[in-house]
Amino acid sequence: MVGCDLLGLRVFLMDLLLQTLKDxxxxxxxxxxxxxxxxxVYGILKFINFAxxxxxxxxxxxxxxxxxxxxxxxxxQAVPWWMGAVVLIxxxxxxxxxxxxxxxxxxxxxxxxPRLNVLITAIGVSLFLQNIGQQRWAFGTxxxxxxxxxxxxxxxxxxxxxxxxxxxxxxxxxxxLMIALDWxxxxxxxxxxxRAVSHSPANASLMGIPVDRVISFTFVLGSTLAxxxxxxxxxxxxxxxxxxxxxWTLLGLKAFVAAVVGGIGNIRGAMLGGLAIGLLENFxxxxxxxxMRDVYVFSLLIVVLLVRPGGILGKAVxxxx
Amino acid sequence: xxxxxxxxxxxxxxxARAAFDAVWPLLAAIGVGLLFQLVLRPNLNPYTAILMxxxxxxIVLAVSLTMVNGFTGQFSMGHAGFLAVGGYASGIITYYGxxxxxxxxxxxxxxxxxxxxxxxxxxxxxxxxxxxxIALIIGxxxxxxxxxxxxxxxxxxKGDYLAIVTLGFGEIVRVLIQxxxxxxxxxxxxxxxxxxxxxxxxxxALGFGNIPQYSSLFWxxxxxxxxxxxxxxxxxxxxxxxxxxxxxxxxxxxAMGVNTTKFKIRAFVLAAFFAGVAGGLYGHQLGVxxxxxxAGFQKSFDFIIMVVLGGMGSISGACLAAIVVTLLxxxxxxxxxxxxxxxxxxxxxxxxxxxxxxxxVHELWxxxxxxxxxxxxxx
Numbered sequence: 001m002v003g004c005d006l007l008g009l010r011v012f013l014m015d016l017l018l019q020t021l022k023d024x025x026x027x028x029x030x031x032x033x034x035x036x037x038x039x040x041v042y043g044i045l046k047f048i049n050f051a052x053x054x055x056x057x058x059x060x061x062x063x064x065x066x067x068x069x070x071x072x073x074x075x076x077q078a079v080p081w082w083m084g085a086v087v088l089i090x091x092x093x094x095x096x097x098x099x100x101x102x103x104x105x106x107x108x109x110x111x112x113x114p115r116l117n118v119l120i121t122a123i124g125v126s127l128f129l130q131n132i133g134q135q136r137w138a139f140g141t142x143x144x145x146x147x148x149x150x151x152x153x154x155x156x157x158x159x160x161x162x163x164x165x166x167x168x169x170x171x172x173x174x175x176x177l178m179i180a181l182d183w184x185x186x187x188x189x190x191x192x193x194x195r196a197v198s199h200s201p202a203n204a205s206l207m208g209i210p211v212d213r214v215i216s217f218t219f220v221l222g223s224t225l226a227x228x229x230x231x232x233x234x235x236x237x238x239x240x241x242x243x244x245x246x247x248w249t250l251l252g253l254k255a256f257v258a259a260v261v262g263g264i265g266n267i268r269g270a271m272l273g274g275l276a277i278g279l280l281e282n283f284x285x286x287x288x289x290x291x292m293r294d295v296y297v298f299s300l301l302i303v304v305l306l307v308r309p310g311g312i313l314g315k316a317v318x319x320x321x
Numbered sequence: 322x323x324x325x326x327x328x329x330x331x332x333x334x335x336x337a338r339a340a341f342d343a344v345w346p347l348l349a350a351i352g353v354g355l356l357f358q359l360v361l362r363p364n365l366n367p368y369t370a371i372l373m374x375x376x377x378x379x380i381v382l383a384v385s386l387t388m389v390n391g392f393t394g395q396f397s398m399g400h401a402g403f404l405a406v407g408g409y410a411s412g413i414i415t416y417y418g419x420x421x422x423x424x425x426x427x428x429x430x431x432x433x434x435x436x437x438x439x440x441x442x443x444x445x446x447x448x449x450x451x452x453x454x455i456a457l458i459i460g461x462x463x464x465x466x467x468x469x470x471x472x473x474x475x476x477x478x479k480g481d482y483l484a485i486v487t488l489g490f491g492e493i494v495r496v497l498i499q500x501x502x503x504x505x506x507x508x509x510x511x512x513x514x515x516x517x518x519x520x521x522x523x524x525x526a527l528g529f530g531n532i533p534q535y536s537s538l539f540w541x542x543x544x545x546x547x548x549x550x551x552x553x554x555x556x557x558x559x560x561x562x563x564x565x566x567x568x569x570x571x572x573x574x575x576a577m578g579v580n581t582t583k584f585k586i587r588a589f590v591l592a593a594f595f596a597g598v599a600g601g602l603y604g605h606q607l608g609v610x611x612x613x614x615x616a617g618f619q620k621s622f623d624f625i626i627m628v629v630l631g632g633m634g635s636i637s638g639a640c641l642a643a644i645v646v647t648l649l650x651x652x653x654x655x656x657x658x659x660x661x662x663x664x665x666x667x668x669x670x671x672x673x674x675x676x677x678x679x680x681x682v683h684e685l686w687x688x689x690x691x692x693x694x695x696x697x698x699x700x
Contacts, residue, residue: 048481109673116396117676119481120629124668127622131661246617250492256485294496298489305482306474 015160020286021279026167026236028278029174033229034255035262035270036181037222043198043265044218047115050122051102053252054129055095055223057243059230061139063091064146064240071147084149088173088231092224099223103216111212126249133243143241146234170232177228178271181221185267194218198265229255250294254281257301263314272312276300346554350546358539370538371607376647377541378603381548383627383639385595388552390625391634392561393588394568395476399487400596400624402494403464405616407597408604409498409523411453411460412532412611416504417519418452419533420511428533453535457544457601464597465590472589477582479571483589487621494616499526506531528612529604536605544602548595552636553684555591564588568634626664630671632678637685642678 034056041049067087071079106125110118133139156163185191196204197214205211233251234240241247254277262273277297284296304311362370382400389397419426429449467490475486504524505511511519523529555561563584566574575581604611614620627646631638646664653660671678 048484106669106673110676113672113676115481116394116633117672119396119484120625121669121672123622123625124665124672126665127661128665128669131659131665135658135662246619249618253485253488253492257489260482260485291500292496295493298486298493301489302474302486305478305486309478309482 018161020282024279024282026171028275029171031255031258031277032271032274033174035258035274037226038256039259039270040218040222047118051125054126055226056230057248059091059095059227060234060240063087063231066090067147091231092227095227096220096224099219103219130244141242143239254297261304263311266313269313346550350543353546354539354543357542362538377545379643379647380545380640381599382624383643384548384552385592386624386628387639388588388592390628392564396484397487398484398621399491401620402491402616403593403596404600407460407464407600408611410463411456411601412604413520414456416532420508424508457598460601461594461597465594468590468593472586476585491616495613498613501525528610530610534607536602632680634682635680638680
């Protein structure tokens with residue numbers, strides 16, 4: 001009898017472990033996607049783009065609006081399989097445009113200003129987007145449900161753990177986008193220009209690199225990734241909270257922590273950090289306490305700042321006078 | 322030679338002079354507090370009086386945040402976290418303390434709290450008010466201690482790490498307060514409850530109501546004047562010059578022998594202390610029930626807006642901005658839903674067109690500030 005109970009316990013523990021791993025990796029890939037936007041902007045302009053989390057929100061809400069509109073316009077019998085992809089691409093394009101506009105209007109006039117001023121402007125942009133989004137004519141102050149775009153069938157079950165369609169598609173999309181970004185940054189001309197500007201804007205401009213255009217491109221890239229993150233987030237949780245909800249800022253903060261943990265300014269670091277944060281959070285929730293969910297991530301941040309301020313993949317920077 | 326000796330700066334001032342220098346700010350603060358409470362308060366309607374209280378508390382918060390964001394040029398975004406910590410800590414002391422000491426949570430205040438003087442002649446200060454003062458100081462100290470713990474890892478580093486750590490700190494405080502148990506209501510239950518349980522019984526997400534309302538114009542403006550005077554003297558002292566040098570150029574400051582980490586932490590801890598005291602005043606205010614959202618970043622933004630609009634590093638600017646930002650919603654009632662949109666736009670436009678804020682680094686009492694205007698901006 002005792003052996004039987006032990007076996008049951010072992011199966012339960014195994015399931016819990018697998019479930020936590022799966023949750024951690026799916027959420028972690030989302031964090032990573034959002035963290036990339038923070039890390040790219042930080043790498044080039046050296047400031048925390050607080051408005052990035054609000055672009056994620058925009059991505060979520062625009063996906064909802066686009067999906068609603070398309071479903072009404074198309075009058076489909078059933079939701080076609082390509083619907084999700086179309087919504088994603090449209091949301092990414094719109095958010096890219098918005099990111100470009102934000103950069104041109106709010107950040108570009110401050111290119112030569114102290115970093116603190118840019119940081120404050122970013123907070124201003126963030127507050128502006130949140131509160132415009134809250135207006136009645138925009139997205140309103142209540143949560144809404146995104147229409148189901150993908151049949152969430154179970155693809156694979158191991159014990160009690162079900163790997164579902166959305167998990168695979170979500171993590172897969174995130175992974176694909178990250179691979180594409182990695183290729184773009186490390187194997188193309190514009191990617192080399194981005195790395196050059198990140199290294200030294202002044203020298204890059206002497207070498208004939210159009211610095212302003214590269215910065216704009218970085219913002220567009222970050223914003224499209226944020227939109228993808230927002231879309232996948234909406235697909236995963238279905239209910240989208242109002243734009244000024246604290247959980248959005250918290251999502252952005254965690255993504256930023258992921259960027260810092262991986263080494264701020266380092267693109268592969270952000271991916272690694274995102275996965276690490278996702279795993280840590282879910283293991284904390286599963287094995288310690290669910291109500292302390294938000295505490296683990298920030299504790300990790302403080303530990304990383306104490307032990308290895310450069311992050312996992314970051315290099316210690318010696319400041320020269 | 323004689324002239325040189327007389328002007329020698331190393332000569333310590335006379336004892337009487339030093340004693341006067343040490344005491345007059347306190348006397349001035351008490352004077353201002355008495356003036357507000359005894360002369361102004363009877364002529365105000367309750368609505369204006371509450372507004373005045375809020376303005377006073379916000380002045381303390383804005384000026385204390387100026388010490389970090391303005392003087393040292395660091396960027397703290399968790400001021401509301403310290404406010405909440407101080408508020409809850411002092412609320413626990415006055416609420417449960419007066420249950421234990423006096424057998425009820427009722428107000429035991431004197432004349433300075435607007436209590437009428439009856440024939441028997443109540444004292445200026447009631448018994449509960451001494452507890453309130455102790456609670457304010459302890460609230461400030463708890464806040465300062467946490468400020469040290471939070472500041473130590475993040476202030477060692479250059480860059481914006483403080484912003485993100487303090488933002489996270491505020492959120493952790495909010496989550497932890499949400500986990501707390503319900504408030505113990507009756508004095509009998511408070512007597513029975515073990516001592517360690519009392520600090521965790523602060524109402525969770527429902528908020529911590531029923532804190533005795535000791536905050537009066539006297540106390541609020543007493544603290545406000547003390548905070549302002551501390552900030553002014555700090556700015557003029559060698560400490561203040563060290564702070565400002567860190568803001569201007571951290572590397573140069575270090576080369577001049579300023580221990581930048583140490584000074585940044587000092588400014589941060591001091592600001593946390595005053596934020597904690599302000600939290601105590603806020604928690605004991607009429608019509609306020611402390612809640613976990615008080616620790617959140619949305620509240621921190623309010624104080625950042627005050628500091629930035631007033632001018633980074635200007636004490637009088639922070640005071641002015643605190644008054645304006647507190648009063649503005651009252652006049653913007655008609656467009657209430659656009660209030661934050663207007664703030665956000667003001668913040669962005671301010672950074673683009675007048676990045677130094679309304680007053681910049683100047684003070685209203687700087688002679689140069691007025692002269693500069695007369696000369697037509699030449700400086």
